[in-house]
Amino acid sequence: MLHTFVALVEDKPGVLTRVASLFRRLNINIISLTVGRSERPGVSRMSIVAEAPPGAGHRIKASLFKLESVFDVDDVGQLQCVTRELALIKVAATPQSRAQIFQLSEIFRARIVDLAPESLMLEITGAASKIEGLIQVLNEGDNQILEIARTGRMVMRRGQHTSHVLEAFQLSQPEDEPVIPLTAEKGSENLDVISGDPNHPM
Amino acid sequence: MPSQPASSAEHQTQSLTGAEIVWATLTGEGVRTVFGYPGGAILPIYDALRKYPIHHVLVRHEQGAAHMADGYARASGEVGVAVATSGPGATNLVTGIATAMLDSVPMVCITGQISSKLLGTDAFQEVDITGITLPITKHNFIVTKSEDIGPVLRRAFSIARTGRPGPVLVDITKDAQQGLADFNFEACAPDPHRPHPMLSAENEAVSQAIDLILNAQRPILLVGHGALESGASDQLITLAERLHIPVASTLLGLGAIPASHDLSLGMMGMHGEAWVNQAIQQSDLLIACGMRFDDRVTGALTSYAPNAKKIHIEIDPSEISKNVKADVALIGDLKEILETMLPRIAPRKDQTWVKAVNALKGVASVRDIKNLPDSGHLFAAHVIHDLWRATGGKAIVVTDVGQHQMWEAQYYKHDVPRSLITSGGLGTMGFALPAAIGAKMARPDQEVWVIAGDGGFQMTASELSTMVQEKLKINIAVINNGFLGMVRQWQEFMYESNYACSPILSPDFVKLADAHGVPGSTVRTRGEVAAAVNAAREATGPYLINFLVEKEDAVYPMVGPGAALDEMIRRPANGHNPLLETSEEP
Numbered sequence A: 001m002l003h004t005f006v007a008l009v010e011d012k013p014g015v016l017t018r019v020a021s022l023f024r025r026l027n028i029n030i031i032s033l034t035v036g037r038s039e040r041p042g043v044s045r046m047s048i049v050a051e052a053p054p055g056a057g058h059r060i061k062a063s064l065f066k067l068e069s070v071f072d073v074d075d076v077g078q079l080q081c082v083t084r085e086l087a088l089i090k091v092a093a094t095p096q097s098r099a100q101i102f103q104l105s106e107i108f109r110a111r112i113v114d115l116a117p118e119s120l121m122l123e124i125t126g127a128a129s130k131i132e133g134l135i136q137v138l139n140e141g142d143n144q145i146l147e148i149a150r151t152g153r154m155v156m157r158r159g160q161h162t163s164h165v166l167e168a169f170q171l172s173q174p175e176d177e178p179v180i181p182l183t184a185e186k187g188s189e190n191l192d193v194i195s196g197d198p199n200h201p202m
Numbered sequence B: 001m002p003s004q005p006a007s008s009a010e011h012q013t014q015s016l017t018g019a020e021i022v023w024a025t026l027t028g029e030g031v032r033t034v035f036g037y038p039g040g041a042i043l044p045i046y047d048a049l050r051k052y053p054i055h056h057v058l059v060r061h062e063q064g065a066a067h068m069a070d071g072y073a074r075a076s077g078e079v080g081v082a083v084a085t086s087g088p089g090a091t092n093l094v095t096g097i098a099t100a101m102l103d104s105v106p107m108v109c110i111t112g113q114i115s116s117k118l119l120g121t122d123a124f125q126e127v128d129i130t131g132i133t134l135p136i137t138k139h140n141f142i143v144t145k146s147e148d149i150g151p152v153l154r155r156a157f158s159i160a161r162t163g164r165p166g167p168v169l170v171d172i173t174k175d176a177q178q179g180l181a182d183f184n185f186e187a188c189a190p191d192p193h194r195p196h197p198m199l200s201a202e203n204e205a206v207s208q209a210i211d212l213i214l215n216a217q218r219p220i221l222l223v224g225h226g227a228l229e230s231g232a233s234d235q236l237i238t239l240a241e242r243l244h245i246p247v248a249s250t251l252l253g254l255g256a257i258p259a260s261h262d263l264s265l266g267m268m269g270m271h272g273e274a275w276v277n278q279a280i281q282q283s284d285l286l287i288a289c290g291m292r293f294d295d296r297v298t299g300a301l302t303s304y305a306p307n308a309k310k311i312h313i314e315i316d317p318s319e320i321s322k323n324v325k326a327d328v329a330l331i332g333d334l335k336e337i338l339e340t341m342l343p344r345i346a347p348r349k350d351q352t353w354v355k356a357v358n359a360l361k362g363v364a365s366v367r368d369i370k371n372l373p374d375s376g377h378l379f380a381a382h383v384i385h386d387l388w389r390a391t392g393g394k395a396i397v398v399t400d401v402g403q404h405q406m407w408e409a410q411y412y413k414h415d416v417p418r419s420l421i422t423s424g425g426l427g428t429m430g431f432a433l434p435a436a437i438g439a440k441m442a443r444p445d446q447e448v449w450v451i452a453g454d455g456g457f458q459m460t461a462s463e464l465s466t467m468v469q470e471k472l473k474i475n476i477a478v479i480n481n482g483f484l485g486m487v488r489q490w491q492e493f494m495y496e497s498n499y500a501c502s503p504i505l506s507p508d509f510v511k512l513a514d515a516h517g518v519p520g521s522t523v524r525t526r527g528e529v530a531a532a533v534n535a536a537r538e539a540t541g542p543y544l545i546n547f548l549v550e551k552e553d554a555v556y557p558m559v560g561p562g563a564a565l566d567e568m569i570r571r572p573a574n575g576h577n578p579l580l581e582t583s584e585e586p
Helices: A015-025 A054-066 A098-107 A128-140 A188-196 B018-028 B040-051 B062-076 B088-092 B094-102 B146-161 B174-178 B203-215 B225-230 B233-243 B274-282 B334-344 B352-362 B380-391 B403-411 B432-442 B454-459 B463-469 B485-494 B509-515 B526-538
Strands: A002-010 A029-037 A043-051 A070-075 A081-092 A111-115 A119-126 A145-150 A154-157 B014-017 B033-036 B055-058 B080-084 B107-113 B139-143 B167-173 B180-183 B219-223 B247-249 B264-267 B285-289 B309-314 B328-331 B396-399 B448-453 B475-480 B520-523 B543-548
Touching (some): A002 A054, A002 A154, A015 A029, A015 A043, A098 A119, A128 A145, B014 B018, B018 B040, B018 B146, B040 B080, B062 B094, B062 B107, B080 B088, B088 B094, B088 B107, B094 B107, B094 B167, B107 B146, B107 B174, B146 B167, B146 B180, B167 B174, B203 B334, B219 B274, B225 B334, B247 B274, B264 B274, B264 B403, B274 B352, B380 B448, B380 B475, B380 B526, B396 B403, B396 B432, B403 B448, B403 B475, B403 B485, B432 B448, B432 B454, B432 B463, B448 B454, B475 B509, B526 B543
Parallel strands (some): B033 B080, B107 B167, B285 B309, B309 B328, B396 B448, B520 B543
């Protein structure tokens, strides 16, 4: 099954190697790994999706935490999360065939970000399934896909949860501050409609 | 170990070279001995050594430096330090670092590196040692600026000794060693260790564990290396005595509770005595304390202790349910956890289970040494048994890896923590002599014995010269059977006695010792053992005994790889008991 981890790590050379090397040693294939800056200077955020047996989550999380460069790890696989991926897709398109792609991109809420005489580039953001949906439709419509670049998945937990790294840096909210109740607690079935995935075509 | 300021200078800010900062930091961390080998990229550090109260042991090969630092750490509980130059000096440390990693030994390795401007150019003696050691260190650093040396080294010590201990490597470029920086030991203190969200011995889990313990009919304590690292011997003995729980040890856990204690069963696992493994298979509760259910300990996992619940007390969360699923996991320091549990555990009188386990020991054929053939030959088990008697079980014994290591674990009864030093997880041949040098440096008042096979001893025999240069009184027992014995045994059991490349020719070890100015003797029969051991003990300097033992003896019992823990290959009985001649008690 797919496991998804969010790791907050030191923003230093070699840290990505340490994390990637850990998965190599555990003989676990990384499906996607994205890294970028977090809300704290000096702290990078990684979203890691890996294929591993159902019971492996605890051990992967604990092993990640053993790395000195890792401040915090969250196993978000079973939690309410927003998951997004961005893809750039370059499609061969003549002035005659563009119209159909324009139409498709509208349905999928993709954007045209580059237009050349023989090709155009689409930018699409969403869940992996949505991106795969667009690719499939493009293929089925006899549009020759020239290039695809995908970022891999980024994940953030829904609701009021913040990463432990704030506590680690002693920057958490003062204790006497009132705790705002999680809006996600009530009617979470409807949550997707409100804050979920308005881009989703289906 | 809390650092002792060596001088008031540590509280002042001084302008020092990076090389001086290395030694000033080590001094501040309480280091008095390091093991190393100089070379081009680390010469600035060696040049600065004379200004600091640190003794440097010159090794003959950097692998020896790493094993010595390892032996030093295991014998003392303090952080061992090894120093090497760049390139081949650094790569030679690798086996020693991996040995320390697998056995969770606190160690700091300092390597020189070519100047930072040349990094990545394949300059002379450049090697990416932080890349190479990434999976075999707890953490590693490359330092390219003089001002970073102090904070990084102090963090390295902190990482090496906190939590589950392990080796840390610090690679320092030559320009960082040469540059000047302001240094203040106190100001270099690492930030408090990051909080570990997965450490949890919550009240509920502790209560569950106590319930399981109090309700168990056939509990067993499994004691591993963590008991030594945590210093939890007293708490374990209290728990065992209060509820009459028999105690089985892993190889690295031997000595955590005295082998002479009534409740001590001895070593478990592949070469554990039969009653230990049988008791584990029959038990209804395993209380695993600072051990990791290694495959050499469990045998086949599917049939391991099938009726037992498992409580796992362990400091490393990634070990929980890795091999054996834990019913209750208490994650944290063993000693602290046991101390919170003990006040809630009332004594119990029922000794039915202990008596049943002791009855397993009572079968005459159980102890396989009793079935050694009466061929007039010398057996390794005799040698170790007699050595144990002669030393009163009080020596620090440092073993190599193989048959002799298992016989040592079976027949040398360790009553004191940290008195057996052996490479368990990695099984590193060549470990014994250098590790013994480290152990003797750490505990000069202790009697130290090397027990090594003829194969492993030859891997690092060059360190004899180091031992002599350091004027160390170490006694060496070479268990010489002309084979790579454990390889030969597996070939006998599993490869139809095809002894492919396992016979080994050795030099005359007594002459080899003599070439180093070390006296020695060769022993061929049981009758000569005691006199030779006494001669070694009475010699003022080091002494080597070459024990020519039965060539094709095997370690029994043996749980074959992949077999259930109680499916043991036993020594064929012949009714003769050579130990009766001397009785087993000292």
